[in-house]
Amino acid sequence: MSDYLAQKLSSLLKLVAPNSDPGCALQLLKPIENGYEMDKVTLMNLVKHPAVKNNPVVIISICGAKREGKSFLLSLLIKYLESNMQEAWLNEPDTPIPTHFSWKSGRKAHTQGIWLWSKPYLIQKSNGHKVAVILFDTEGAYSSTGKQNDSDIFAFSTLLSSVQIYNMKDEINEQKLESLAAFTSYTERAGTKTESGQIFQSLMLLVRDWTDDEFQCGVEGGRKYMEEELQNKKVTDEDLIAIRDKISKVFRQVECTLLPYPGAIVDNKDKRHRQNTTQVKVSDMSGDFKEHLRIFFHILLDECTEPKEVGGRIIKGDEILNLSTKLFNLLRTKEIFNVSLTLKVNTQIKY
Known part of the structure; x- marks a missing residue:
């Protein structure tokens, strides 16, 4: 392990x-005919x-294509938080991998709408600041619900969260960047830009099942890989250059982490050993995956958890309801195309 990670x-x-x-x-946004409730x-x-009401809030959301392990990852993040973020957080090899957010292998999308974890976590970061962490799991993109619903899910979760994890498998490629930029363009219509042109807070590009030896798994290798992909000098198409420029500019912080393959049993490629997710054990995950996952969770919670802000001001927990209701109404009525989202904050939190 490098000195940096240590x-x-x-x-x-x-x-x-x-x-x-x-x-x-619990399901926060439920699909209905022609939209969500x-x-x-x-x-x-x-x-x-x-833990939430009078504290700065960090909402960590995860989005990306269907069937790529978003719910699986958040379930493990809950286990990490429940262990008080200790090194021995997976020290019971024969216990099942948690399914706090329901997940299963297969082709069909499993999560619908947006789900949240009912239990918040008040954490103290290494700088001494305390934040209340809330977790969102979102419906996978490119499912049968259509592009409009995909865009609405991304817009709602990105504008409400302070950390959006964009989950993808194998690599960052042009198709994934184009999809992210398209969702971002739709979402920024409801945002309020800062002087630097930024609208959103943190974006974590999470690349799963990484196998390329050119860049090592983890956050350090991820940063180098991201810089090469987002600043790819071989790209000459003006539209592709604009896509990269947009992603880099509209988020205040953009990070990238590379995670190794979790193992064939977890991925359901070795079907001889199980019939459903309840039979998957901690010991079925590769040791390399578990260690890199712990490092990722630690850095995510300590470095990427800036409190939610609106108009440059930190908002407290009980104002999240006002923000989410206003945002949802904009999306439902399609006023998102015409109105910039603002929220009056009566009291600024000392942070």
Whole structure:
């Protein structure tokens, strides 16, 4: 392990006031005919939680194509948080891999709409700042619901979150960059630009099942790979150059992590060993995958968790309901094309 990673993993990141609430996945946006409906009660109960109500909030959302392990990843992130982010977070090899957010192998999309984890996590980062972490799992893009719903899901989750994980398999390629840029263009119509032209906060490009030896797995290799892909001097097409330029400019922070293959049993390529996800054990994940996943989670929570801001001001937990309701109404009425999203914040949080 490099000195950089050793220093990061020795930071004082910790869970504040852990509690026995087991938590559960609840559907926030539910697909209906011609769109979605939002469960305001579910969100209201979450934002009024003592860990959230009067604290800066970090919403971590994950998006990307269907059937590429988004729910699987968030379930493991919950396990990491529940372990108080300890090195031995996967020290029970015979226990099943968690399914906090339901996941399964196969071709058909599993998650529909947007789901949230009912239990927030108040963490203290290595700089001493405390933030309430909320997790969103989103419907996979390119499913049977259509491009409009894909765009709405991305817009809602990106504008509401402070960290958007863009999950993809194997590599960053032109098709994936074009899709990300298209979703971003739709979403930025409702955003408010800063002086630098940025609208969104953090974007984490997460490349799964990485096998290319040119760049090592992890955040350091990911940064080098991302720089090469986003600043690819071999690209001469003006549209492709514009796509790369947009992604780099509209997000305040863009990071990239490369994760290795988790193993054939987890990926359901070795079907001799199981019939469903409840039979997948911690020991079925490769050791390399588990270690890189721990490093990724640690850096994600410690370095990418800036509190949610609107108009340059940090907003507290109970204002999230106001923000999400206004955003949802804009999307539902298609006023997102004509209105910039603003939120009056009466009290600025000292952070």
